[in-house]
Amino acid sequence: MWDTSRDYRLKVADKSISLFMKAVESGSLLGKWNKKLAVQMADEVKKILQSLIYSYLEPEELASSPEMRLIKEKGKNIMEALGGEGWAEMFLKEARDKEKTEENIARIKFFLNTILKLKERIMLGKILDPIIGIDIIVGEVMSSAGHPQADKLQICNVNIGDRSIRVVTNDLEVKEGDHVAVALLPPQNFRGITSEGMFLGTEGVLRDVKGEIGGLPNKIPLESLNEARKIVEKFIEGK
Numbered sequence: 001m002w003d004t005s006r007d008y009r010l011k012v013a014d015k016s017i018s019l020f021m022k023a024v025e026s027g028s029l030l031g032k033w034n035k036k037l038a039v040q041m042a043d044e045v046k047k048i049l050q051s052l053i054y055s056y057l058e059p060e061e062l063a064s065s066p067e068m069r070l071i072k073e074k075g076k077n078i079m080e081a082l083g084g085e086g087w088a089e090m091f092l093k094e095a096r097d098k099e100k101t102e103e104n105i106a107r108i109k110f111f112l113n114t115i116l117k118l119k120e121r122i123m124l125g126k127i128l129d130p131i132i133g134i135d136i137i138v139g140e141v142m143s144s145a146g147h148p149q150a151d152k153l154q155i156c157n158v159n160i161g162d163r164s165i166r167v168v169t170n171d172l173e174v175k176e177g178d179h180v181a182v183a184l185l186p187p188q189n190f191r192g193i194t195s196e197g198m199f200l201g202t203e204g205v206l207r208d209v210k211g212e213i214g215g216l217p218n219k220i221p222l223e224s225l226n227e228a229r230k231i232v233e234k235f236i237e238g239k
Contacts, residue, residue, distance in 0.1 A: 002058050002126055009121045011236050012133030013071075013114050014049045017042055019186060020111035023104035030094035031083060038081035041074045045115060048074075063122040075115045082108070103194045106187035110196070113184060130232040131183075131225050136200070137161070138211040139182040144174055149191040158182060158197075161214020168195035171205040178207040181217040183228035186235050198231070200224040 004010060020042055024035055048067050055062070062068065083090045088105045095101035113135065121132060139158040147153035147168065156167045156174055160182060167182065168190040174180070181200040188195050199205040202223050210218040 001056050002062075004055050004057060004062065005053055006128060007053070007122075008128070008130045008133035008232065008236070009118060010049060010053050012232065013118050014046065014053065015236055015238075016111040016114040016186075017046045017049075019107045023107040023111075026100065026104050028095070028097055028100045028104050029091050030096065031090045033083045033087065033090070034081040038078050041078045041081060042111075045071055045074050045078075059122050059125050063119050068119050068122070071115055071118060075112060079112065099189075099192050099194075103187060103189055106194045106196050110184065110186055129229070130236070131229045133232050133236070134228070135184045136217065136225070136228070137182055137184065138209055138213050138215055138217045139165075139167075139180050140213055141174055141176055141178040141180060143176055146172075147191065147193060149193075153190060153193075155193055156199075159213060160184075161212075165196040166194065167197050167199060168193055169199050169205060171199065171201070174199065174205050174207065178205075179209045179211075179213075181206050181209045181220050181224065183225075183231075185228060185231050198228055200228065 021039070023029070024038055048071055052062065052067055057065065079087065091101055091105055117135065124132065137160055139160045142157045142159050142164065144154055144156045147155055152170055154169050154172050154174060156169060158165050158167050158180065182197045183200060184197045200220060202221060206220060206224060209220060
């Protein structure tokens, strides 16, 4: 019997709802969207997750359960309530405070990615490790530039297959064309720039990672996961 109350995938998904609620209640998301419906759907997702957390279902049963299908359906409903496929672009176009809006968009994207891809993480089986609560994927650096407010930081636009994300790093050697391992983490604001993830590495960023863009990286050092693992644990604890 699998102890679902200790499953980090369910814990991160549950915690990500608070991040979503913080974003939609911020007042920075302007435009034509259905806030009431978005909040209602997120509340329903939370109730479903709470039932799964104490279900003690095996991962295979969990992944194929009606509740898991319902979570994905409600995630798609939330996207529609936000404004449909171009919801993020709409919010940016209408933004009065671009920095705050970008941060809240990143929070929503993290939440949506977490719940829409929950089944795929669950299907990885019985893994009791905080790192399994997020996606670790191969990305390709499309561009890099210095941070306008911090000489020791660099801003990278990264292709992760189905979309691009922004990552702020302190490794100034990362450049266009590098294949990196990216942890998709709860967004962090670094002096006005929101980072949607973190490059993995030990002594510097891993820059020649093997694997399909958007897929799991091949044979990365286990110690390169340590920092991301700590961030996930702190996120679950609300720190």
